[in-house]
Amino acid sequence: xxxxxxxxxxxxxxxxxxxxxxxxxxxxxxxxxxxxxxxxxxxxxxxxxxxxxxxxxxxxxxxxxxxxxxxxxxxxxxxxxxxxxxxxxxxxxxxxxxxxxxxxxxxxxxxxxxxxxxxxxxxxxxxxxxxxxxxxxxxxxxxxxxxxxxxxxxxxxxxxxxxxxxxxxxxxxxxxxxxxxxxxxxxxxxxxxxxxxxxxxxxxxxxxxxxxxxxxxxxxxxxxxxxxxxxxxxxxxxxxxxxxxxxxxxxxxxxxxxxxxxxxxxxxxxxxxxxxxxxxxxxxxxxxxxxxxxxxxxxxxxxxxxxxxxx
Numbered sequence: 001x002x003x004x005x006x007x008x009x010x011x012x013x014x015x016x017x018x019x020x021x022x023x024x025x026x027x028x029x030x031x032x033x034x035x036x037x038x039x040x041x042x043x044x045x046x047x048x049x050x051x052x053x054x055x056x057x058x059x060x061x062x063x064x065x066x067x068x069x070x071x072x073x074x075x076x077x078x079x080x081x082x083x084x085x086x087x088x089x090x091x092x093x094x095x096x097x098x099x100x101x102x103x104x105x106x107x108x109x110x111x112x113x114x115x116x117x118x119x120x121x122x123x124x125x126x127x128x129x130x131x132x133x134x135x136x137x138x139x140x141x142x143x144x145x146x147x148x149x150x151x152x153x154x155x156x157x158x159x160x161x162x163x164x165x166x167x168x169x170x171x172x173x174x175x176x177x178x179x180x181x182x183x184x185x186x187x188x189x190x191x192x193x194x195x196x197x198x199x200x201x202x203x204x205x206x207x208x209x210x211x212x213x214x215x216x217x218x219x220x221x222x223x224x225x226x227x228x229x230x231x232x233x234x235x236x237x238x239x240x241x242x243x244x245x246x247x248x249x250x251x252x253x254x255x256x257x258x259x260x261x262x263x264x265x266x267x268x269x270x271x272x273x274x275x276x277x278x279x280x281x282x283x284x285x286x287x288x289x290x291x292x293x294x295x296x297x298x299x300x301x302x303x304x305x306x307x308x309x310x311x
Contacts, residue, residue: 008072009076014077015077015078015080017029018033018077018080019080020092021110022085022169023177023190028241029176031238034118034234035114035299043216043220046170053068053069093190101248104245104247106294109296110295111241111245113295113300115239118238119235123228129228132236134236136237137240138236139237141240143179144241151185157183159207163208165179165180167211192204248275249269251266272285
């Protein structure tokens with residue numbers, strides 16, 4: 001596939017969108033890849049990094065290696081994701097702490113639209129596709145209600161966290177950032193990115209690379225052999241994940257982390273009016289609904305643009 005520099009800049013921008021989504025617990029970069037039309041190419045490109053292509057690299061057949069792994073495409077994506085991680089980590093962390101209702105409302109709209117967009121890609125609805133969607137909804141919902149853990153910062157666990165998070169990161173609907181949150185490593189990794197702690201970044205990065213190469217082969221096979229069922233499952237993941245991003249929550253119990261900071265441990269979704277009655281704070285309902293609609297229509301516009309680009 002012949003591409004111009006402009007094409008690769010657009011791909012890098014899509015990578016930035018993926019990176020921005022992956023920073024937020026509950027939103028998946030795989031969702032952005034899917035709705036911008038690069039998901040299957042991304043999975044197949046990652047899958048192409050195997051023993052044969054590594055042999056090309058070790059034999060210094062660099063041009064053949066680069067072509068075999070779709071190098072320009074992958075480099076553009078990685079650069080975009082990296083730029084987002086470095087530039088947006090502090091901003092997202094600030095917004096989550098200071099304006100949680102507004103940012104969760106925006107992402108709620110994003111995910112609702114994304115689930116609809118992905119479900120539209122199912123070419124034929126059968127009982128097995130419906131069952132796959134229901135399974136996806138159930139799995140994602142169960143993931144969202146699991147209590148976050150307080151875990152070790154040892155390198156082996158950081159490696160494992162990176163491997164598990166990256167598998168979720170390329171699945172639409174299941175957020176890699178949320179998996180890090182469940183493993184008790186979200187803020188630790190976010191802080192490492194913000195403060196350029198290269199040892200932590202390197203260990204998590206190597207774990208992510210190993211997990212990505214392993215999981216992409218399975219996902220590529222599923223998309224080829226059971227396309228509609230796989231798409232239905234992925235769409236179900238997104239619907240189930242909406243439980244996590246509902247903006248108004250009541251904190252049922254808290255915990256104190258190793259730094260002495262009290263944080264929410266178990267939360268329950270509540271209505272905006274109930275939130276106002278319980279907390280005495282404004283629900284920001286009008287602004288929240290507006291941001292949800294902006295998120296919704298942003299995805300619809302991106303999907304329309306993607307379809308027009310393909311035509």
